[in-house]
Amino acid sequence: MQQHIVIVGGGTSGWMTAAALSNxxxxxxxxxxxxxxxTIGTVGVGEATIPYLRYFNQRLGIDERDFxxxxxxxxxxxxxxxxxxxxxxxxxxxxxxFGEKIGQDEFYLYWLAxxxxxxxxxxxxxxxxxxxxxxxxxxxxxxxxxxxxGYTYAxxxxxxxxxxxxxxxxxxxxxLRHEGIIESVELSESGDISKLLLKNGQTLVGDIFIxxxxxxxxxxxxxxxxxxxxxxxxxxxxxxxxxxxxSDNQFKPYTQAQAMQCGWRWEIPLANRTGNGLVxxxxxxxxxxxxxxxxxxxxxxxxxxxxxxxxxAGRRVQSWVRNCVAIGLSSGFLEPLESTSIYLxxxxxxxxxxxxxxxxxxxxARQEFNQVxxxxxxxxxxxxxMHYYAAQRTDSxxxxxxxxxxxxxxxxxxxxxxxAMGLIDQYEIGLFKTPxxxxxxxxxxxxxxxxxxxxxxxxxxxxxNLVNDCEHKISAYVKKMPDHKEFLSHLGVDxxxxxxxxxxxxxxx
Amino acid sequence: xxTNREKINIAIVGGGVESYWAALACAGxxxxxxxxxxxxxDPLFASSVVTAGDWLEECHELLGISHEFFLRTxxxxxxxxxxxxxxxxxxxxxxxxxxxxxxxxxxxxxxxALGKSQLGYYLDYNYAYLLHKAGVESPPRNARAAMCDGxxxxxxxxxxxxxxxxxxxxxxxxxxxxxxxxxxxxRDKNGAIILSVYPELPAExxxxxxxxxxxxxxxxxxxxxKNPSRDFFALNRLEIKDSCTQQINYAGPWMLERxxxxxxxxxxxxxxxxxFWADGxxxxxxxxLKFRFLDSAERVFFWQLQSxxxxxxxxxxxxxxxxxxxxxxxAWQSEVNDFENLILTAAGCGxxxxxxxxxxxxxxxxxxxxxxHEGAIxxxxxxxxxxxxxLGLEPGxxxxxxxxxxxxxxxxxxxxxxxxxxxx
Numbered sequence: 001m002q003q004h005i006v007i008v009g010g011g012t013s014g015w016m017t018a019a020a021l022s023n024x025x026x027x028x029x030x031x032x033x034x035x036x037x038x039t040i041g042t043v044g045v046g047e048a049t050i051p052y053l054r055y056f057n058q059r060l061g062i063d064e065r066d067f068x069x070x071x072x073x074x075x076x077x078x079x080x081x082x083x084x085x086x087x088x089x090x091x092x093x094x095x096x097x098f099g100e101k102i103g104q105d106e107f108y109l110y111w112l113a114x115x116x117x118x119x120x121x122x123x124x125x126x127x128x129x130x131x132x133x134x135x136x137x138x139x140x141x142x143x144x145x146x147x148x149x150g151y152t153y154a155x156x157x158x159x160x161x162x163x164x165x166x167x168x169x170x171x172x173x174x175x176l177r178h179e180g181i182i183e184s185v186e187l188s189e190s191g192d193i194s195k196l197l198l199k200n201g202q203t204l205v206g207d208i209f210i211x212x213x214x215x216x217x218x219x220x221x222x223x224x225x226x227x228x229x230x231x232x233x234x235x236x237x238x239x240x241x242x243x244x245x246x247s248d249n250q251f252k253p254y255t256q257a258q259a260m261q262c263g264w265r266w267e268i269p270l271a272n273r274t275g276n277g278l279v280x281x282x283x284x285x286x287x288x289x290x291x292x293x294x295x296x297x298x299x300x301x302x303x304x305x306x307x308x309x310x311x312x313a314g315r316r317v318q319s320w321v322r323n324c325v326a327i328g329l330s331s332g333f334l335e336p337l338e339s340t341s342i343y344l345x346x347x348x349x350x351x352x353x354x355x356x357x358x359x360x361x362x363x364x365a366r367q368e369f370n371q372v373x374x375x376x377x378x379x380x381x382x383x384x385x386m387h388y389y390a391a392q393r394t395d396s397x398x399x400x401x402x403x404x405x406x407x408x409x410x411x412x413x414x415x416x417x418x419x420a421m422g423l424i425d426q427y428e429i430g431l432f433k434t435p436x437x438x439x440x441x442x443x444x445x446x447x448x449x450x451x452x453x454x455x456x457x458x459x460x461x462x463x464x465n466l467v468n469d470c471e472h473k474i475s476a477y478v479k480k481m482p483d484h485k486e487f488l489s490h491l492g493v494d495x496x497x498x499x500x501x502x503x504x505x506x507x508x509x
Numbered sequence: 510x511x512t513n514r515e516k517i518n519i520a521i522v523g524g525g526v527e528s529y530w531a532a533l534a535c536a537g538x539x540x541x542x543x544x545x546x547x548x549x550x551d552p553l554f555a556s557s558v559v560t561a562g563d564w565l566e567e568c569h570e571l572l573g574i575s576h577e578f579f580l581r582t583x584x585x586x587x588x589x590x591x592x593x594x595x596x597x598x599x600x601x602x603x604x605x606x607x608x609x610x611x612x613x614x615x616x617x618x619x620x621x622a623l624g625k626s627q628l629g630y631y632l633d634y635n636y637a638y639l640l641h642k643a644g645v646e647s648p649p650r651n652a653r654a655a656m657c658d659g660x661x662x663x664x665x666x667x668x669x670x671x672x673x674x675x676x677x678x679x680x681x682x683x684x685x686x687x688x689x690x691x692x693x694x695x696r697d698k699n700g701a702i703i704l705s706v707y708p709e710l711p712a713e714x715x716x717x718x719x720x721x722x723x724x725x726x727x728x729x730x731x732x733x734x735k736n737p738s739r740d741f742f743a744l745n746r747l748e749i750k751d752s753c754t755q756q757i758n759y760a761g762p763w764m765l766e767r768x769x770x771x772x773x774x775x776x777x778x779x780x781x782x783x784x785f786w787a788d789g790x791x792x793x794x795x796x797x798l799k800f801r802f803l804d805s806a807e808r809v810f811f812w813q814l815q816s817x818x819x820x821x822x823x824x825x826x827x828x829x830x831x832x833x834x835x836x837x838x839x840a841w842q843s844e845v846n847d848f849e850n851l852i853l854t855a856a857g858c859g860x861x862x863x864x865x866x867x868x869x870x871x872x873x874x875x876x877x878x879x880x881x882h883e884g885a886i887x888x889x890x891x892x893x894x895x896x897x898x899x900l901g902l903e904p905g906x907x908x909x910x911x912x913x914x915x916x917x918x919x920x921x922x923x924x925x926x927x928x929x930x931x932x933x
Contacts, residue, residue, distance in 0.1 A: 104571065364871040368872055417833070
């Protein structure tokens with residue numbers, strides 16, 4: 001019997017879900033509907049993305065160059081963090097690795113031992129993505145090249161255009177779009193959602209409902225009353241203001257995140273404009289001051305009025321309850337410091353596709369889905385909290401709170417071990433692996449007090465050779481790369497095909 | 510950053526292969542300015558057969574041992590999986606994954622979508638199973654069928670000869686091997702065993718790694734619960750368990766992979782260790798494992814060894830990482846016990862299923878998927894083989910991805926089978 005999946009809400013999350021589902025299921029098996037209203041605005045999360053979006057697009061069979069043109073995209077090699085430490089400084093968290101692994105050990109451990117003897121050593125020189133980003137260069141990593149490159153890339157995109165692009169894709173594959181505002185949600189006797197009643201009188205009956213209604217969480221919070229785990233004691237920013245501006249035509253191949261007195265400011269260079277915004281804490285800064293501060297920092301002419309957004313960091317205690325799955329902001333919110341919004345949408349979609357069967361009740365699948373999604377949210381959360389904590393800034397009440405706050409147990413254990421012996425715990429499930437933690441901790445000048453003896457005792461000369469060799473290889477490789485701007489201008493003209501199968505750290509898999 | 514120059518003297522107590530591995534690992538980590546490793550070998554311990562998967566090559570690399578030299582010297586037999594003989598039937602559980610991923614779709618998912626009615630028996634797409642069925646006893650190393658991801662083999666070799674092989678390397682690396690005096694094993698008035706080998710340790714011993722595998726002994730669990738950080742790891746009080754059946758009845762050391770199990774051998778209530786790192790001592794080895802099918806115990810040793818090397822336990826760091834290590838090692842222990850209990854269940858003599866195993870089986874039956882969890886010792890393919898081959902479960906239905914048509918999926922599956930059959 002044909003099942004009916006109803007998606008509530010358009011926007012990035014709704015249309016990503018619709019596109020992925022329509023690509024995955026046969027129409028005779030699953031009917032897919034999406035209800036949204038043109039009168040309700042979308043947050044449009046995820047202008048800055050991470051490399052997993054490439055995998056999502058590839059799964060959908062989307063031509064990457066076509067996608068880049070349609071979304072006014074530029075390429076992205078990482079995120080530059082400015083002033084995220086007590087001393088004025090900046091570092092890039094790259095989409096790629098630092099050096100090559102030495103046996104079982106990550107390169108960063110050897111670099112830390114090297115730094116002990118060479119205080120001026122620069123970790124960023126050991127990452128292809130960082131060196132290329134700072135020189136504003138870009139090309140696709142070469143899949144045939146045997147030399148180690150260890151980088152990959154993502155995009156800066158117009159999220160609204162991406163949603164439109166996917167809407168077109170999904171509708172072509174049979175997704176039915178319903179224009180309307182939901183008036184009420186009806187539950188069956190069992191407690192499942194049975195139908196949606198729209199203001200225009202239309203009724204939508206479904207078997208599975210996917211809540212992509214954003215912060216409102218119309219189904220999950222509204223109809224099913226699923227609780228919210230509040231993480232705002234660790235992530236105290238609760239507001240953002242965004243203003244697009246004219247492009248400076250620099251096309252930096254990286255996002256910028258500059259720490260300020262009560263939060264941080266983003267800058268995202270698209271092909272046709274620049275995305276600007278400020279994430280801040282309402283307890284420490286008024287909306288007026290935030291807006292004025294942001295306007296003062298914008299380089300090009302503003303293209304729109306300021307858009308204020310309020311949020312609370314945290315997640316739904318469960319993301320799949322009964323016959324309802326929350327994806328995107330209805331499932332949880334983490335500030336976009338590490339560009340994870342679209343990734344978290346993608347995670348929910350992919351896991352749902354893996355676990356959903358139209359012929360099963362789904363209780364075990366739900367449990368597994370909630371466990372995996374919950375763990376991923378927590379690990380991304382820890383990574384973001386770490387930025388605030390490890391900054392160790394004390395120049396405002398906001399930063400004093402952050403540098404002295406009590407951390408979640410999972411993060412405290414991780415940082416305690418790192419601080420004591422230099423080791424960064426490796427995990428398998430979770431977006432940010434050891435090289436990301438190393439990039440941020442070392443970049444924020446949060447160094448361990450000791451190193452393990454086996455590392456600390458390594459031969460100085462051998463370490464120097466290892467680091468020098470890595471830096472030289474990278475420097476030579478980047479020298480041959482074209483400018484990002486030039487690369488964009490030749491998009492689709494005599495250009496090679498983007499590589500597939502690269503993970504976050506530039507490893508072909 | 511400071512560098513601590515403290516000397517470290519390490520005592521390793523136990524005579525199993527894993528103790529020898531640990532001694533080698535420790536010897537490679539000693540600081541340049543001193544320290545020592547002493548291995549207290551238990552002469553009562555007769556290491557019979559060692560079973561190890563492909564990971565052994567990696568293990569040898571980690572320990573600085575030439576795997577090729579090992580192969581030439583020990584000439585291990587190559588097994589394809591585990592055969593379980595029960596009074597009712599014979600089951601074969603291959604160690605190689607079934608089928609191969611096609612267009613991002615795992616073979617188990619393809620099978621779940623197309624079903625048994627169209628594809629027949631799941632293991633007819635398993636290279637190792639087909640070899641086994643064809644009576645191939647010793648496949649060449651690195652055997653490969655065009656459509657499969659190689660053959661994952663199980664090495665089996667004589668444990669005593671392997672110890673001698675390792676001992677030579679240990680001596681060359683300045684490790685002291687001392688015969689532990691097992692006569693000092695005593696009973697107190699309540700019948701509990703007191704192991705008093707430890708007074709022989711050098712007075713300045715900084716770290717004790719214990720591998721003493723006391724067969725058929727149940728630890729006094731209540732005591733551990735009350736006071737988890739003390740006593741247990743000094744190993745000074747252990748309580749003899751009443752039943753004394755041998756856990757696994759090897760039907761001869763070279764009856765390749767054929768281990769006969771009788772339900773009487775099952776020990777469903779055996780206690781798992783609750784912690785492994787405490788009081789400056791580390792308990793490694795298989796005490797918490799109920800059984801030793803396939804290479805489960807050896808694999809745990811290898812994992813323990815890797816984390817020992819990664820979180821090298823200098824005294825100043827010990828308490829810092831102990832919680833983490835205990836959490837992870839306990840999880841491995843539970844996972845291995847779950848895995849082995851499923852094998853026992855397949856053999857018709859399994860204990861009650863743990864909640865994890867129930868969830869695992871239910872999810873597999875429901876949607877043909879397996880739970881994801883951190884630090885998994887066994888791969889999904891290994892669980893699938895047991896669930897399907899051992900327990901006769903069918904993966905629950907999932908949709909075929911849109912980019913694979915039914916005809917294409919069937920043709921692909923046919924090619925997998927043909928490719929396996931053509932290779933021998």
